[in-house]
Amino acid sequence: MTSAPTGPDGRPGSAGRTADGTAAxxxxxxxxxxxxxxxxxxxxxxxxxxxxxxxxxxxTRLPSSRDLGADLGVSRGLVTEAYEQxxxxxxxxxxxxxxxxxxxxxxxxxxxxxxLAPRPRGDRADFVPGTPDLSLFPRSAWAxxxxxxxxxxxxxxxxxPDPRGLPRLRTALAELLTRxxxxxxxxxxxxxxxxxxxxxxxxADVLHARGMRATGVEDPGSPQHDALYAAAGVGTxxxxxxxxxxxxxxxxxxxxRAVVTTPAHQFPTGIAYSARRRAELLDWARxxxxxxxxxxxxxxxxxxxxxxxxxxxxxxxRVAYTGSVSKSLAPGLRLGWLxxxxxxxxxxxxxxxxxxxxxxxxxxxxxxxxxxxxxxxRQLRLCQRAYRERRDALVAALAEHFPGSRVFGIAAGLHAIxxxxxxxxxxxxxxxxxxxxxxxxxxxxxxxxxxxxGEAGSDGAARKEVRLVLGxxxxxxxxxxxxxxxxxxxx
Numbered sequence: 001m002t003s004a005p006t007g008p009d010g011r012p013g014s015a016g017r018t019a020d021g022t023a024a025x026x027x028x029x030x031x032x033x034x035x036x037x038x039x040x041x042x043x044x045x046x047x048x049x050x051x052x053x054x055x056x057x058x059x060t061r062l063p064s065s066r067d068l069g070a071d072l073g074v075s076r077g078l079v080t081e082a083y084e085q086x087x088x089x090x091x092x093x094x095x096x097x098x099x100x101x102x103x104x105x106x107x108x109x110x111x112x113x114x115x116l117a118p119r120p121r122g123d124r125a126d127f128v129p130g131t132p133d134l135s136l137f138p139r140s141a142w143a144x145x146x147x148x149x150x151x152x153x154x155x156x157x158x159x160x161p162d163p164r165g166l167p168r169l170r171t172a173l174a175e176l177l178t179r180x181x182x183x184x185x186x187x188x189x190x191x192x193x194x195x196x197x198x199x200x201x202x203x204a205d206v207l208h209a210r211g212m213r214a215t216g217v218e219d220p221g222s223p224q225h226d227a228l229y230a231a232a233g234v235g236t237x238x239x240x241x242x243x244x245x246x247x248x249x250x251x252x253x254x255x256x257r258a259v260v261t262t263p264a265h266q267f268p269t270g271i272a273y274s275a276r277r278r279a280e281l282l283d284w285a286r287x288x289x290x291x292x293x294x295x296x297x298x299x300x301x302x303x304x305x306x307x308x309x310x311x312x313x314x315x316x317x318r319v320a321y322t323g324s325v326s327k328s329l330a331p332g333l334r335l336g337w338l339x340x341x342x343x344x345x346x347x348x349x350x351x352x353x354x355x356x357x358x359x360x361x362x363x364x365x366x367x368x369x370x371x372x373x374x375x376x377x378r379q380l381r382l383c384q385r386a387y388r389e390r391r392d393a394l395v396a397a398l399a400e401h402f403p404g405s406r407v408f409g410i411a412a413g414l415h416a417i418x419x420x421x422x423x424x425x426x427x428x429x430x431x432x433x434x435x436x437x438x439x440x441x442x443x444x445x446x447x448x449x450x451x452x453x454g455e456a457g458s459d460g461a462a463r464k465e466v467r468l469v470l471g472x473x474x475x476x477x478x479x480x481x482x483x484x485x486x487x488x489x490x491x
Contacts, residue, residue, distance in 0.1 A: 027046065027050055027055060028043060028046050028047065028050075028068075028072060029072065030042075030046065031043045031045070031046040032072045032073060032074050039074065039078065040078050040081055040082065043072075043074070043078060043079070043082045044082045044085055044086060047082060047086055047091065047092075048086065048089075048091055051086075051091045051092075051102055051103075051106050052106060056102045057102060058102050058103065058104035058106070059101060059102060059104065060101065060102040061099050061100070061101050062083070062092070062099070062100045062101065062102070064099065064100075065079040065080040065083060065100075083100050087100070087103075090103055090105045090106070091103055091105075091106055124437070124438035124439065124483075124486060125438065125439045125440070125475075125479065125482065125483030125486055125487075126439075126440040126471075126474075126475070126483075127439070127440060127441045127442075127468070127470045127471050127472070127475075127483060128440050128441070128442055128471055129268065129414065129415035129442065129469050129470070129471030130414070130415075130471060131331075131414075131471060131473065131474040132326070132327045132328070132330070132331075132383070132414060132473050132474060133383075133386060133387075133473055133474050133475075134330055134474070136379075136382060136383060136386060137329060137330050138329075138375065138378075138379055138382075141370070141375045141378075141379075142366075142370070145366055145369050145370050145373070145375065146366050148369060149362065149365045149366045149369055150362075153361075153362070153365055157361060157365065158361060158362075159361075160357055160358060161357075161358035161359065161360075161361045161364065162358060163191075163349050163350075163352045163353035163357065163358045164188075164190065164191050164192065164349050164352070165190065165191060165192025165337075165358070165359055165364055166192070166361065166364040166365060166368060167187065168364075168365065168368045169192055169364045169365070169367060169368035169371075170187040170188075170190040170192065171187045172367075172368045172371040172372050173185070173187075173190050173192075173337050173371070174186065174187045174190055176371055176376070177310075177321075177323075177337070177339070180300060180307075180380075181296065181299055181300075181307070181309060181310045181313075181323075182309025182310055182313040183309075183310045183312045183313050183316070183321055183339060184312065184313055184316040184339075185339055188345075189339055189340055189341075189342065189345050190337055190338070190339055191337065191338040191339075191340060191348060191349060191352055192335070192336075192337060192359045192364055193322075193336045193337065193338050193352070193359065194334040194335070194336065194356075194359065195324045195326055195331070195334050195335065195336040196295055196297060196322050196323065196324050196326070196336050197224065197228060198336070198355075199322035199336055199337075199338040200224075200225065200228045200229070200260075200293070200295075200322070201228050201231065201232065202338065202348050202351050202352055202355070203293060203320055203338075203340075203344075203348065204228055204229045204231070204232035204234050205232045205351050206344060206347045206348055206351055207232075207234060207258055207291070208232045208233050208234050209347065210347075212234060212257060212258060213233070213234060213235060214234060214235040214236070214237050214255075214256050215229055215234055215235075215236055215237070215256055215258040215259060215260060215293075216236070216237045216238075216239045216246075216251060216254055216256040216258065216259035216260065217229075217236045217237065217238060217239065217259070217260050217449075218238075218239060218241060218246060218260065218261060218262065218266065218267075219238035219239055219240055219241070219448060219449045220241075220268055220269065220444065220447035220448045220449075221238075221260070221262070221266075221267065221268075221447060221449075222262070222267050222268075222295070222447070223447065225260050225295075226449075237254050237256050238448075238449035238450075239251050239254060239259065241266065241269060241271070243271065244271075244273065244274040244276060244277040245261075245263060245266065245271065245272075245273035245274060245277035245278070245281070246259065246261060246273070246277065246281060248277070248280045248281070248284060251281075251284055252284060256290075257288045257289065257290035257291065258290055258291045258292075258293060259281075259290070259291075259292055259293065260293045260295060261273070261281070261292055261293065261294055261295070261311070262294075262295050262296075262297060263278060263281075263294060263308075263311045264296055264298075264299040264302075264307060264308050264310065264311075264412075265297075265298055265299065265301075265302075265409075265410065265412045265413045266409075267295075267297065267415075267447075268415065268417065268444060268447045268469045269408070269409060269417060269444075270408055270409015270410060270412070270413065270415070270416060270417050271408075271409055271410065272308055272410050272412070273311070278311055278314065279314075281311070282311070282314055282315050282318055282319075285315070285318040285319075286315075286318060290318070291318060291319070291320060291341070291344075292311065292318060292319045292320070293319075293320050293322070294310060294311050294312055294319050294320065294321045294322065295322055295323075296310055296321060296322065296323040297323065297324070297326075297327065298327050298412070298413040298414055299323065300327075300328065300380050300383075300384070301327070301383065301384055301387055301412055301413050301414065302410070302411070302412040303384070303387070303388040303391060303411040303412060304410070304411040304412075307412070312339060316339070316341060317341045317342065317343070318341065319341070320338065320339065320340050320341060320344065321338070321339040322336060322337065322338045322339070323336060323337060324336030324337070325367070327383075327414060327473075328376075328379060328380055328383055329379065333363070335359070335363060335367060383473075386473075387413075387414060387472075387473050388411075389477060390472045390473060390475060390476075390477055390480060391411060391416060391472055393472070393477035393480045393481060394407075394416060394470060394472045394480050394484070395407050395416070396481075397480055397481045397484035397485070398418055398420075398484060400484075401484050401485055401487070401488035402418075402420050402421070402424065402484070402487075402488060403421075404420075404421040405418055405419065405420045405421065406418070406419045414471060414472065414473035414474075415469055415470060415471045415472065415473075416469075416470050416472065417444060417467065417468070417469060417470075418467070418468045418470055419465055419466070419467050419468075420465065420466040420467075420468070421465070422464040422465055424466050424491050425464035425465055425466050426464050426466075427443055427445070427464075427465070427466045427467070430466045430491055431443060433490045433491050434486075434487045434490045434491065436490065437486055437487070437489070437490035438486070439483060439486050439487050439490065441468050441469075441470065441487070442468065442469045443466070443467060443468060443469070444467040444468065444469055445467070446469075447469065
């Protein structure tokens with residue numbers, strides 16, 4: 001190997017060396033092991049990466065093309081071409097007779113302060129709600145459907161889709177939702193979206209554009225509603241619940257003209273809105289020329305009787321209805337639907353167009369076939385059986401290990417509310433102890449809008465009763481029993 005270039009004083013210095021003192025050619029050696037045809041591109045990529053990462057710092061002088069070629073065992077021309085390409089891109093700089101240097105236009109990438117993707121928690125038992133059992137995803141049926149779609153889809157089907165969604169999928173969804181959820185579903189008013197989150201964001205943007213600056217939300221309720229409306233410049237007004245659903249008196253007094261609800265299975269309390277409350281809610285919407293936004297996040301999963309039909313079916317011009325496959329298939333698919341009143345349809349579709357030019361066409365065609373062939377109905381039946389068994393396991397385990405505990409809400413969905421007797425409180429101490437034991441749980445108070453979630457006493461004293469929101473769908477029955485036993489031992 002030739003020696004590295006020297007500094008002005010004639011001694012080995014920073015010239016030709018990385019930030020940690022490594023000779024420049026050493027970090028380029030892996031590139032020259034690439035096949036001959038791609039060796040030049042590999043060398044250029046390695047140099048770019050070294051400059052971007054900061055291993056080659058601005059002002060570092062690189063070896064001559066002759067010396068570096070000899071060190072790496074490649075032709076001088078290959079190195080010269082790499083130097084010229086990266087000089088043109090701004091990574092390197094050179095002067096006639098002055099050699100080649102690392103330029104100062106590039107800054108080393110900063111390490112991220114936090115990973116945006118959720119990390120595995122590492123808890124011994126995890127009862128945090130919101131996650132389905134991803135192992136139930138029908139991989140074989142999905143793959144077979146995908147192969148069929150790729151074979152049959154015409155070339156023009158890969159162009160920009162209708163922002164509302166593929167007509168085939170909107171027709172399939174209209175039939176499915178009419179049959180299973182009792183909605184009034186005109187395919188022309190179905191919009192295919194990237195999950196309930198995008199549906200909510202689209203509605204928030206449209207309402208804001210129409211001058212609306214506040215919307216009501218259930219309290220307790222889903223935290224994501226507040227964030228999505230805030231991003232569109234729309235504030236949220238927390239509205240209390242009673243045993244029948246959203247309390248109508250506070251709703252009327254609030255002055256809002258739109259409200260977000262989960263009437264089939266309220267999140268997180270687990271109640272189903274009564275028939276009387278559903279009628280009162282629609283009467284309110286008509287009286288204020290308003291809108292009810294129905295988040296039907298788990299409406300298909302009712303275990304003690306047929307699911308209550310969607311609120312939208314009672315008045316499709318006063319209810320915007322949204323749902324997704326996040327609980328039935330997988331949240332990572334980012335696939336959902338929005339049924340909008342006629343007076344909002346054009347604005348929502350235009351907003352969808354400007355947001356993303358439409359949902360991916362292949363995903364839509366795949367899901368349309370999946371629904372048409374009955375695979376989605378089979379998946380729903382599979383999930384219903386599994387989740388009913390897991391809810392039963394949770395109720396039995398709580399009765400065994402926490403005598404006197406009570407489970408509230410209807411037998412539905414992917415979570416349950418459990419109230420444990422005072423002997424296991426106060427709640428703060430209970431949560432600290434189970435957390436130390438490696439059990440992840442969420443208290444009901446965490447889903448309230450005030451500091452104490454509306455659950456502490458008026459004097460600020462700690463509540464003795466323990467109220468938990470327990471997710472069970474992602475846990476096998478054995479893990480549920482073991483997790484409840486771990487909680488009991490911890491307290």
